[in-house]
Each structure stands twice: as structure tokens, then as C-alpha cells.
Amino acid sequence: MADRAVTLAAAGLAAAVFLLLLAPLGALGLTFQGFAFSAPELAALRFTLLQATLSAALSVALAVPVARALARRRFMGRSALISILGAPFILPVIVAVLGLLAVFGRAGWFNDALGLLGLPSFSVYGLQGVVLAHVFFNMPLAVRMILHGWQAIPAERFRLAASLGFTPRASLRHIEAPMLREVLPGAGLVILVICLTSFAVALTLGGGPKATTIELAIYQALRFDFDLPTAARLALLQFALCAAAFVVASRVSLPSGFGAGQGRDGGPPSPNGWRKVVDTFAIVLAALFLALPLLAVVLNGLPGLVDLPETVWAAAGRSLAIALASTAISLAAATVLALAAAQGRGWVALAATLPLAASSLVLGTGLFLILQPYFKPASLALPVTMTINAALSLPFAFRILAPEARTLYADYQRLGASLGMGGWAWLRWVVLPRLARVLGFSAGLVAALSMGDLGVIALFAGEGEATLPLLVQRLMGAYRMETAASAALLLVLLSFALFWVFDYGGRRYAGT
């Protein structure tokens, strides 16, 4: 069944992944002139660690009451709310930032409310703004992971607790707290790792000596100062952080945020009294916190959507092209690697998840160093962005596809072999239809992530190469907030449309 062809292709892909990671690191190493960090660089390291730790701790702490409320209450719109908790994962960062500015900015709704109450106003810039944005993105992820933990507690456990007459406090202590001790560290670690490479949030809400992440400092060193040794030093520092996080994360069993089900009966008991008030509060506040920024984007963006300038459409076209191309590359690679892993090739999983140890700006800086003597960076903006997006989304796609591919091989490999199905027949009649659902889902995720990505493109793009997220950021920088809001609305519509088209297409193709 063309096992050998799959193994060969997987080996080639693994080599390509290694090369794509090692070549930039090599270039960084050659430019590197020693770890003599200046005060601003050390401040960037401190800020990166501080904001990531705070973001992870706050996201998890706020997620616990929300997850508990969702686990033990049944209400109209509950399953819709749980689905929507997955949306921030594919929401373009720049869109969320615009929405958060509209709600929490100087003239935003939140400060209006504080003013009415006679309280001092809240500034959305600096550390608190960066952490706020990170909590907006990662609290829902934490809710899904913790909710999954709650739903994984066997219903028998709660039945036993009820028959023993446990109070809610006793059931928290003996049943729920042990689960939380197991799930929370993993959830926090996932979020910490995500926040370590924060770029777009720091670019828009941070900045200055007090609120610059390493990723942002790399960008500034390259783009503003053209200081290659500093950029290389910072990039290697960032890589060391990510690699350390990668090693730690691969030793801890991480909870999954994708699998949180809708839950059936037999969950935890739903006590009345003040606990019901608290739960209602948690759900309403979380829903408002997530919905209001998005509502603001829609309200602010809608009026200008009809006469967007030509540049916005051109940027949208470039973003779509990059998203589709990187989705095609990433999915093809992830499928081959998942099939090879399903045939028991152990090294494949390492190759497929290794890009997690790199960040967009680290790879971008390395490639910049390699390519800039020979090419104008702007001329390579789109291909480089496409390649890095494909590489960085490979681990996500692989992790979704690999378990399904393993099941497929365990169940049907012998049958396919006994019928003499060759490589193409096997792919056409078994692999594609059996994997269609997860292929569609992961393609949707990758396409939406790539569509909304604001990372390496900022390093390379000139006037004429901006993608839609970069254009929104530039419009914001130029205080053209109305056009920015409309372009952001277009961006979020395109991102969600891409996700929906692929996900629906996959489910449709998979049939019943």
C-alpha cells in the first residue's frame, strides 16, 4: 500500500522542516556577537516573562468559575456559548485589539461606565493592556480545557457523593479539587507558551521601554535600527525561551482545548442559593467580556464596509492567497506525516511538532539574514510569510490528524492490503473519505490562523506587500480608525468564512 512512498515522502518533509528551522538558526549564530545584553534587552526579557506569567495565571484563575458554571448549569444557548469559546483561537489578533480598544480604550464603553461611577479611568496600554488582550484570547481556551476536565469526572463519582450526602464544599474538596490540581498546571503552561511569543498584541498595546516583548524588540532592532547583531542576539534568546518551553511542555501531559464536548446528563450537581448567583455572574460576565469587543468591531466597521479603499481589497487578496497556499502546504505535509506516524514511524512526531520551538519573528529574522544580501526583503514578503505560516501551523494540523490516521490504519490497513489496494486507490477511497472531517477542520484552523497572522510579514513588507492584518495595524498607527475598523471587520469575516468553508466542506465530503 505504498508504505515506502509515504515513508520516503515523510522523510523528505522531515528534512525540509529541519532545514527550515536550522538554516535560520545557523544564520543567527553567524551574525551573533556574544550575549552582552543591554538594559533595554534585559527589560524586554523581564517583561516577556512577567506578562506571560500574569496572562497565564489570570486566564486560568478567571476560567475556573466560568468552567464550573458551564459544567453544572443547563441553560438556553449553553452549547452555543461553548462553541463560541473556540472562536478566539481563530480570531485575528489585530481585530481583537481593535475591539478591546473600543471597549476598554480611553473613550471606550468601560471608561465611560467608570466615569459615571466617579472612578479613575483605566489605560489599555502597557502591561495591563497586553495582559488584558492575552486573557481575552486565552481565558476561553482555559475554560474549554477545564470544562473538559470537569466532564471527564465520571458521573458515578457525583452519584456516590450525592448518596453520601456531600455538601458542595465537600464535593469540591474530594472530587473537583483533585481534578483541578491535575488540569490547571497544564492549562497554564499552554497559555504561558503562547504568550511568550506575543508580537501583535505587544506591537499595538505595548511598546516603549516598559512594555516591549522580545519578539517586538527583534522587530524594532531590524526594522527601525537595522541592527543585525542585536536582532540576532534577541532572536537566539527568544529561541532559547521557546525551546525550553517546548522541552518542558513535551514532558507534561497537556490538556486538549479542542475536545470539550457538549456534555450530557450526569454532570456535577447544580446547587441553588448564592452559588447559583455566582454561576450566573460568571457566565454573564464572561459572555460580555468576549462578545462586547466583537460587537464593537461589527458596529464600528459596518458603516465603512461598503466603500473600502482599493488598498484594503488588494491586501485582502494577498492575505487570501497566502492563507490558501500555506493551508495547502501545511495540510499536505501534515497528512503525509500523520500517515507515516500511523505506520509506526516514531521520528515523525518530533519533526512535525518541532516548529513549536520556533517563533515567527525568530524564523523571520534568520531568513532575513540569509536572504537580504541577495534580495530586496519586500520582494520576498509573501513567499516567506506563506512558508513560515505553513511551518508554524504544521504542529496543530498534525496533532489533529495523527490520532485519526492511527485509528484508520489500526482498523483498515489489513483489509486494504488484502484487497490489494495500491497507494492511489487507498488514498482516494479510504484515507480521504475517512479523514475528510478532520482534514476539513484542521484546514479551516490553519487557513484562519494564516489569514489573521500578523508576525513575520511586518519584518519584510514594504508599502505594496501588506497583508490585511498588517494594513489594519498601519491604519491604526495612522489614526484612521474608521477605515481600520471596516478593514478589521472584513478580515474577521474572511477568517471565519475560510474556517467555515473548509470545516463544512470536510463534514459534507465525509457524508454520514
Place this chain on the structure above:
Amino acid sequence: MLALENLSIRMGDFALHADWQAPKGARIAIIGPSGAGKSTLLSLIGGFTAPDTGKVLWQSQDLTRLEPGARPITTLFQDQNLFPHLTIAQNLGLGISPNLRLTKADKERIEGALERTGLAGFGPRKPAQLSGGQQSRAALARALLRDKPVLLLDEPFAALGPALKAEMLGLVSDLADETGAVVLMVTHDPKDAQAFAPLTCLVAGGIAYAPQPTEALLRNPPPELAAYLG
């Protein structure tokens, strides 16, 4: 004639050796304690497991290096005999062309095989819409279409009730009569062996013994078989 020449495999503590022939048209039950290697024996013959030494021959053609699909053999597994996302007709079609490039004549053959196994009209359905017995019939219909001279049954009917199982064995019996195929059938139940197979191969203690007449073997079992039968 199907010949196993000094066939052996060793995997950790497990070992299996076989050296015997099955004449054309033979029906052989394979019986023995669980874990003794009944399924491994079929797996070696079917080509899903490579032996350490020895050969599998059909009419003196060496099959040992051939892929499972290239061997003159059809295997019915314990489960997963049908692809759940394909229709019954497509599942049968895979027995004619693994690429599902089917001519009009092929489609008529599929209809014929469905009728022969009592499944007329079930072609457009998915396996999940069929009962367990009907799914077994569909797998048998595909074996009929493949028309290979060796049929290996790795307990495909184990999940069926006694009456259905007897019916399926009757159907296998009829089909084997028509095609003259050698049939090797793994079973737990000495009654299956008596009803279906004039010959029985005992697998025990790392050896797949040469097939012997079923009645005589069961009437006068060697110690390993006696311990298993209880």
C-alpha cells in the same frame, strides 16, 4: 495445493512452526487454545506477517515475498471486513477492482453476487444499515467476486448467534463447493469443526500440526487438545 514449507516465526516468548500441505478443495478447521497462534498462522499465509524462515507455496509458486493483495488468497477478518463509508456495492466492487473502476459487466457481476448471498437490492446501502448477518454475507459476496483459490476465515462469524453462524458456514460450504477453494477456518468450537471441516489442524505449544481427520482427532484427542476441550 497449498504448502507450508518449514514455516516459522518467533516474537519474544511466542513461537510458531508449521510444515504441511493442504490439498485442493480441502476444508480445514484450525483449533487450539487462545494465544497459541491460530490467527498468526492465517496471518503468515495471508501475508500480513512475514515469517522468519520457510515458505508459503501455492501450486508450487512461492508466495512468501508477495504483498497480501497479490496472493491468490481472500481473508475474512474477525471484524472490519467492510469500509463503513462506502456502499455495499462499492465494498463488493473493491473485490473486482481495487481502484473501483468498474465496467457495466462488473456491476452485473456485483448484482449477481448480492443475489447469490441473499442481499439483492442492498447494493446502495451503507454497512451500518445492515444487520451483523447481512454484513457477513456482504463480505462473503466479495470473496465470491474475488474468486481466489484459498479462503482464510479468521472467526468472521464469531459475533453471530448460533443459528446465524450455522447458516453462514452453510453458505461458505456451498460457495467453496462451487469454486473448489481451499478453506482454512479458525474456530473455538469443536462443533463448527465437525459440521464444516473434514480435516482439523491443531495449534498448540508453538506448533501448527498437520491436518488430521476431524472425527478421529476429536474422538481421540492428544493431551494439548484434551486440556483445551476440557
